[in-house]
Amino acid sequence: MKNRRHEAILEIITEQPVATQELLIELLAERGIKTTQATLSRDIQQLSLVKQRDENGVYRYSLPAAAAAEKSLFEEAVISVDYAMNTIVLKCRAGMAQ
Known part of the structure; x- marks a missing residue:
């Protein structure tokens, strides 16, 4: 389950801008993956995701x-x-x- 969740997180952040953990939880739920904020926070740390500004100046999660x-x-x-x-x-x- 963890690997599936990690793969889904990486797919989501490469497909669209994600600025908050709340939005990421919603997008995971749309894919049938229910998770908590605490679990998502650990996943973000394990995947070494960072928040960076995109070309529009908006912060988003990325590798x-x-x-x-x-x-x-x-x-x-x-x-x-x-x-x-x-x-x-x-x-x-x-x-x-x-």
């Missing part, structure tokens, strides 16, 4: 610049994820496995 770059690099490099016993197997594009 730190370094985290966004790392995420896009991972998405670009990894083709699939699988497992074998207790080993995780990442299939990457040519030259991206390092």
Whole structure:
């Protein structure tokens, strides 16, 4: 449930500007994820989200610049994820496995 909630939070803040935790709780509820303000606050801390001004000067939650770059690099490099016993197997594009 926690991973699903984290994924939903990241999707929401990348799709639209979210300035308050109240709004984020409402948007999560629309997706069928009920949560409390305390849980959401912990999630924001665990995801290392920051409040930054957008181009209009309005504060909104977002990923730190370094985290966004790392995420896009991972998405670009990894083709699939699988497992074998207790080993995780990442299939990457040519030259991206390092």
